[in-house]
Amino acid sequence: MSLDSSVLADHRHRIYDFAVRFLGCREDAADVTQEVLVRLWQRGEQIDPARRKAWVLKVTRNACLDLLRKNKTRQAYTPATPSIDDFAHDAPTPDRLAESSDFRVFLEHAIEQLDEPYRSLVVLREIHGLSYKELAETLDLPLSTTKVYLHRARKRLRSTLRQTIPAEELTP
Amino acid sequence: MNTPLITPDCHEVMDRFDSYLDGDLEPETARQFEKHIAACPECAAEHKVALQMTTAFGELELEPCPDDVFERALAQAQASQNGRVDRPAVASSPQPRIRRWRAIALAATILLVLGLGSLPFLLNSPEAEYSAEEIAQARQEVEFALSLISDAGRDAGAYIQYEVLAEEVVRPLHESLNTIQ
Numbered sequence: 001m002s003l004d005s006s007v008l009a010d011h012r013h014r015i016y017d018f019a020v021r022f023l024g025c026r027e028d029a030a031d032v033t034q035e036v037l038v039r040l041w042q043r044g045e046q047i048d049p050a051r052r053k054a055w056v057l058k059v060t061r062n063a064c065l066d067l068l069r070k071n072k073t074r075q076a077y078t079p080a081t082p083s084i085d086d087f088a089h090d091a092p093t094p095d096r097l098a099e100s101s102d103f104r105v106f107l108e109h110a111i112e113q114l115d116e117p118y119r120s121l122v123v124l125r126e127i128h129g130l131s132y133k134e135l136a137e138t139l140d141l142p143l144s145t146t147k148v149y150l151h152r153a154r155k156r157l158r159s160t161l162r163q164t165i166p167a168e169e170l171t172p
Numbered sequence: 173m174n175t176p177l178i179t180p181d182c183h184e185v186m187d188r189f190d191s192y193l194d195g196d197l198e199p200e201t202a203r204q205f206e207k208h209i210a211a212c213p214e215c216a217a218e219h220k221v222a223l224q225m226t227t228a229f230g231e232l233e234l235e236p237c238p239d240d241v242f243e244r245a246l247a248q249a250q251a252s253q254n255g256r257v258d259r260p261a262v263a264s265s266p267q268p269r270i271r272r273w274r275a276i277a278l279a280a281t282i283l284l285v286l287g288l289g290s291l292p293f294l295l296n297s298p299e300a301e302y303s304a305e306e307i308a309q310a311r312q313e314v315e316f317a318l319s320l321i322s323d324a325g326r327d328a329g330a331y332i333q334y335e336v337l338a339e340e341v342v343r344p345l346h347e348s349l350n351t352i353q
């Protein structure tokens with residue numbers, strides 16, 4: 001027996017988003033998404049629904065790692081560190097909202113520059129909303145290590161952001 | 173005087189930002205934390221970034237999976253399922269030939285070992301004249317051989333499926349025996 005296709009629909013954005021952030025390439029992310037959805041369809045029913053999210057993300061992360069080993073995509077993909085000038089054209093009106101959206105862009109780039117497993121931890125916790133327990137399960141880490149790593153990852157993000165964003169651009 | 177002054181207290185504060193923001197610090201520790209931030213520009217700047225980061229995380233959204241990617245995946249998943257259902261039928265032509273050959277070879281070997289060389293002749297000549305005693309004797313021997321084949325078939329399960337053996341060897345032998353009675 002296979003899962004209902006609605007379960008696949010429920011997980012598709014999660015898989016694709018994680019793969020895009022991990023691989024930095026939408027084409028590769030599409031391949032990974034397809035592969036993971038097929039596996040979810042075939043095996044998902046054997047997974048406890050409460051643990052399915054962690055299972056899906058673990059399978060997705062492993063598929064991304066496999067693809068990187070095969071393609072070395074990550075080497076080809078080197079995110080450029082943005083400067084505030086890069087956004088001057090996109091945000092001609094320097095109102096509060098534009099500043100806040102700029103911060104988001106800087107944050108996304110700062111996340112991209114994190115090494116593994118810090119990047120996965122931040123993405124899964126802050127964007128995908130996983131609990132510490134789910135994080136530990138997804139990344140095969142002890143719970144205590146998961147928390148320590150996540151704190152370290154956030155500290156690195158703050159440091160990167162403080163180096164990239166001029167102090168006056170930060171909201172008081 | 174523009175160089176930020178980072179004290180050992182700063183390191184402790186920066187290491188515990190997440191605990192502070194999560195409200196995990198003891199009230200007294202949190203109070204000292206706030207006191208330090210109020211007096212230290214370096215940690216105040218860190219605090220500002222931390223707060224803004226928390227807000228921005230809440231605003232980040234999942235990049236949606238394009239419809240065509242999902243539709244392709246769904247089609248592939250359904251095709252893989254059909255493939256699994258069809259596989260036994262598709263594979264049934266070449267595989268059982270091997271199984272059948274093995275089963276017959278096994279049966280022939282057992283018959284040979286048991287000295288039942290006359291059996292094929294007996295089976296191939298149903299109209300020949302045999303005494304009731306000879307037929308009863310042959311039947312006993314064949315049934316004994318068949319029971320051995322069945323056991324051997326089960327033991328050799330990795331190679332020969334018992335059902336195949338029953339279908340390909342045991343039943344034809346029984347039918348042959350019935351025709352000569």
Ligand SMILES: [Zn+2]
Pocket residue numbers: 178179181182183185208212213214215216
């Ligand atoms: Zn300080």
